[in-house]
Amino acid sequence: MLDIKRFxxxxxxxxxxxxxxxxxxxxxxxxxRLAIQWLIAYSQSSFLIFAxxxxxxxxxxxxxxxxxxxxxxxxxxxxxxxKSCAFSFLSWKSYILVAxxxxxxxxxxxxxxxxxxxxxxxxxIGLGLFLxxxxxxKSAYLTLRESK
Numbered sequence: 001m002l003d004i005k006r007f008x009x010x011x012x013x014x015x016x017x018x019x020x021x022x023x024x025x026x027x028x029x030x031x032x033r034l035a036i037q038w039l040i041a042y043s044q045s046s047f048l049i050f051a052x053x054x055x056x057x058x059x060x061x062x063x064x065x066x067x068x069x070x071x072x073x074x075x076x077x078x079x080x081x082x083k084s085c086a087f088s089f090l091s092w093k094s095y096i097l098v099a100x101x102x103x104x105x106x107x108x109x110x111x112x113x114x115x116x117x118x119x120x121x122x123x124x125i126g127l128g129l130f131l132x133x134x135x136x137x138k139s140a141y142l143t144l145r146e147s148k
Contacts, residue, residue: 010083014143017077020089021136024070024129031126034109035119042116050116054123061128070135078143 035054039047076091077084090098108118 009086011086012083012147013077013080014140014147015086016080016084016089017074017136017140017143019086020070020073020077021133021140023089024066024133024136028126028128028130028133031105031122032130035122035126038115038119038122046116050119051123054120055127057120057124058127058131061124062131066128066132067135070132074135074139078139 036051039050042050073090073094077089080088108121111118
């Protein structure tokens with residue numbers, strides 16, 4: 001009988017945490033970069049108003065949303081016994097959420113919404129992801145230190 005588990009790419013937990021943190025940080029940086037590119041076309045005062053609004057939204061998204069999601073994911077990964085599948089850094093439900101968010105982002109980016117207002121949401125979500133990524137890195141460090 002064929003043992004499927006033999007073909008599963010298994011990695012230690014701290015790799016799952018590092019990959020999750022890297023993914024959150026990368027997406028956060030990309031969203032903020034895109035928003036800043038949109039805002040460069042505006043006057044300095046408009047740039048500051050929209051960027052500041054996005055920054056405040058990002059802090060709220062981090063503290064009241066993404067940090068809770070990150071800690072839930074960290075707990076789920078920590079509860080895994082030993083090595084785990086390299087793709088288990090996200091739950092199945094989270095893969096569906098990521099697909100939805102990518103679709104929503106593409107739809108909004110191609111919509112007629114003014115990019116200045118859209119930049120507030122992109123900065124907010126991007127900063128929230130970026131800040132929350134550090135929870136994964138801290139947990140990966142502690143997990144690696146604990147395993148030695």
